[in-house]
Amino acid sequence: MINQDAVCLDALSVDFDGRFQLSDIRWTIQPGEHWLITGANGSGKSALAAVLAGEGECLSGSRSGLPDRVALVSYERQAELIEAERRKDDADILDVISEGTPVAKIIDEVCQDHELAQALVETLGLRPLMGRAFRKLSTGETRKVMLIRALTSRPELLVLDEPFDGLDHDSLTWLQAHLRVLAKTVPMVIVLNRFDECPEFITHIAYVDHGHLLHQVKRDDESAFAELYQLLHLKMSELEVPMADPAVRLPALNSGDPLVRLTGATIRYDDNTVFENLDWTIEANEHWQLSGPNGSGKTCLLSLITGDHPQCYVNDIMVFGFQRGTGESIWQIKQYIGYVSSALQWEYRVGTGLRNVIISGFFDSIGLYTKSTETQKAIADQWLALLGMTARADEPFNRLSHGDQRLLLIARAMVKHPPLLILDEPCLGLDDLNRQLVLALIERICTSSETAVLYVNHRLEDHVLGIDKHLTLSTPSV
């Protein structure tokens, strides 16, 4: 009964009526595997499921190994069926009231197993509705009919798009139990956007984003599974970026003053000039991308702004209203800046709990040396919720994965809503999945706060929405 061929989508691009495209899908479903497809709203996960049922126009690539009987339950299929019923309603033309196709007939049309169909109709409580017109059912009832059609069609591949949506509790419990049994004989692909509903028998997870199949993860790869969960959470969560601490007021900047103004900036060691005569002004609310080859001095330039470069005292630098070298302290400067880099992550080798790491952003310290207020703790907890790390608030920071540490440090940098957020290659050293996580977080920050973002990056595909100004440093002069 189990299909012995692997289903194989090879470099497949599919168009859906010009409305949506899946691009370059490379996916193999081996016999015995059960897949979960997930992704944010509009990412293309339903489209990917539909492709298995033969839908969409193939632009390039190939799909092979698909069995003859693929059953698909989805909102789209449901809507099509209802739409078809509506078209059959020719009341306008004949001036009679159409009853539409009764439920019993709708089920019968595709049924291969009448005994099962009868049992399902009983179990799902559809018996009293069998004579009613299909299109007059409620959404939940329609969904049940669709499920019965799929389950009784002796499918060789069962594709279920959000099958648990809209089902009442009893039906849901029954369906889950039924799928568990069915999984022993029928391969399944299930689309869900909530991980916590992921059935036990699922062996693999596919993550779809912007029409691409981005990640394929084995269920028993626990860390990858957890990261996918987090990514989905960041993309889907309706939680807002937490507010700043109302009790902490930064000394106000004169409106109209730039945040940063470098005039003729130069960094030189011995005879080696990193860069010279660089002018750069960053106004409030501007988002900048800084790029340039290795060694062109990107990090040096940033550290002139943050005050971490000792030569900031011999350059003409105005930051946040302070002319550098006139008696200001670096802590007065740093209070206006949030900062993330892999160097910071390297420095931040502490066993502090996650909550305290975020709180340390209020004090610009590595580690926490100051008593925090209840408000600050509450804000830190909101950030943890946004990151999907609430349950891990007290875990030691240095035990986190590299990617999780990066996320936490971004939250730390942002916790005080600084006028300027500096992200120095925030995706450096991260795998694909973690890069997605970091970019998702940055995007949420860029679009939901008044912080100016200064972003350093090499990779074009790591472009962040909303960053429109560019400064490119050239190769160092020798």
Next chain:
Amino acid sequence: MANNYFNTLPLREQLAELGKCRFMHLAEFTEGVDALKGKKIVVIGCGAQGLNQGLNLRDSGLDVSYTLRAEAIEQKRQSWKNATENGFTVGTYDELLPTADVVLNLTPDKQHTPVVNAIMPLMKHGACLSYSHGFNIVEEGMQIRDDITVIMVAPKCPGSEVRAEYVRGFGVPTLIAVHEDNDPNGDGLALAKAYAVGTGGHKAGVLMSSFIAEVKSDLMGEQTILCGMLQTGSLLCFDKMIEEGIEPGYASKLIQYGWETTTEALKYGGVTNMMDRLSNPAKIRAFDLSAQMKDIMRPLYKKHQDDIMNGTFSKTMMADWANDDAELLGWRADTAETAYEKTDAADVEIAEQEYFDNGILMVAMVKAGVELAFETMTAAGIIADSAYYESLHETPLIANTIARKKLYEMNATISDTAEYGCYLYNHACVPLLSDFMKDIKSDVIGKGLQLDDDGVDNARLIEVNEAIRNHPVEQIGGILRGYMADMKRII
């Protein structure tokens, strides 16, 4: 050579000065760096302490420049590079000192006399001279012009740590003092406090002490437990492990990182916590070994303290200074040739607990050294607070340097004064412990007890625990670590 200042004081004043040490509260630093704001600070010397303290002070909004000897500037020596590459103004003594309000003398001890003699005539009336070690004033009896305020600000960490902790938003524990004979305007303390804030020290805890207490306790601590005991322990434990057939790379690693790991426990919860990391039978063994070693080494600790108090030590060392450091350099070379120093740590995994389980003798040595140094210092009139900082508190800091690059790194990081004293201790202590070491087997160093049954006699365990917990260094340690809990890092 001038008179030893300490020896010129009557006993009454000697005791009063030795007894000075008070842990200052954060609330005493609310004025921040105000006392130094707008003043011209000139640092002499741009080594690790000079550069890093200067970086911190400048980042705290203060006006810092460096003065170097004319040759160092002309030849663009490392100290000149350090200062200029970090964007500091650098000038000769003649150029910078006449307008300096505060002069920070951060040169090595042995240069103090010539440096101070050279700068004093150039310093303006009423300026302030700061030291980070009181040796020159106390042991060499340097007399400073009456109008000059003399203070000491001594971060209790290597220069690199002073900077690293500041950048993290914290600081390192710092000792401050005012030389009572040179406080003409009565603002010495205010200046010292502002300086400590400028380097970030106030966040980690400041001890107000005296020049004399600082010198006498600092010398004692560094020679005995801090550097001496760790060096002697490293050499003896390594040789014993080789003799017992332990793989040399493993032995090297167990020692190199063992001091750091075991004394980390010391940092958090004193000797009690370090001993509690051992199994009960191992703890009792370590306790007994430590008691034996304390009996053997007690006369040596007393001799070191006596030589420090009566000036014999400084006289001996200064004679070597006058002889171009012949002894120091020879001993340094000898250390580099020891089997331990020449054996690289193997690339083997040693779990944190394994350092305790297989390093029972090392734990016993740390316990013996800390307790003996503390007992000897307090018996000599040094107040318990000072004795705690100069023994137990600093041991993990020195252990960290060994973890980085073995004895070479320790001796490179500590002052020449500490290094000289450390060798004196080592030369006396190795033969002293030779009989004791004959009975040592790999069960207490290298392999662990490997008992089938960890059972112990209850009465004996209670007795041992009581003895550990009731030692005076544990009493004062509990109080001081408690004070610091308010301000220490929350990690």
